[in-house]
Amino acid sequence: MKKFEEKTIKSEKIFNGKVINLQVDEVTLPNGKTSTRETIKHPGAVAVIPITKNNKIILVEQYRKPLEKSLIEIPAGKLEKNENPLAAAVRELEEETGYTTKDLSFVTSFYTSPGFADELMYIYISDQLVKMDHPPQGDDDEFVEVHELTLEEAKQYVIEERIHDAKTNYAILYLHALGRM
Incomplete structure (x- = not known):
């Protein structure tokens, strides 16, 4: 396991654009609780x-x-x-x-x-x-x-x-x- 790793429980794609994609992930935190992460996916620059x-x-x-x-x-x-x-x-x-x-x-x-x-x-x-x-x-x-x-x-x-x-x-x-x- 990676230090402080947050495991993805589910991922929902919200927007797919020309430059970025946005997804919302539900994650399990290192302490066992859950949280939500909004993530922008980008091809790099x-x-x-x-x-x-x-x-x-x-x-x-x-x-x-x-x-x-x-x-x-x-x-x-x-x-x-x-x-x-x-x-x-x-x-x-x-x-x-x-x-x-x-x-x-x-x-x-x-x-x-x-x-x-x-x-x-x-x-x-x-x-x-x-x-x-x-x-x-x-x-x-x-x-x-x-x-x-x-x-x-x-x-x-x-x-x-x-x-x-x-x-x-x-x-x-x-x-x-x-x-x-």
Whole structure:
């Protein structure tokens, strides 16, 4: 038995969507009592920390409906069914920024919200970017603006909460800790 394991008694699928699925599980707790867990199932996601030859971070600004505001973030997106995370990272980089790379290095992966979701995000980095002449079109319902910021500018954006999501904050902290820029 896993430490503090909660055994599922029954599971009810509530919603199956394009991005997430929601289910409600009845579970047996480690102390023998029962409880209910609302769980979001997500296919996983990727994000890229793209660094230009001028030592600037390429970020994208887009409107986030759940927050009712725009955020500036590192390029990212969800995995398609059976998609390799490395291939997905290159795809998202190309679609969102118009850059590509043949040198993408894995940094880490982490669960974005383990209290209610199983989304696992993979983070990659590249400083070997090439501007594409004809970048692929992104999603029809996705509108982004590309920004290039120094690490110091990005840190200021964090303070101003223009950068206000976990993956991008992680990226900035990672770059700061490396002393790369």
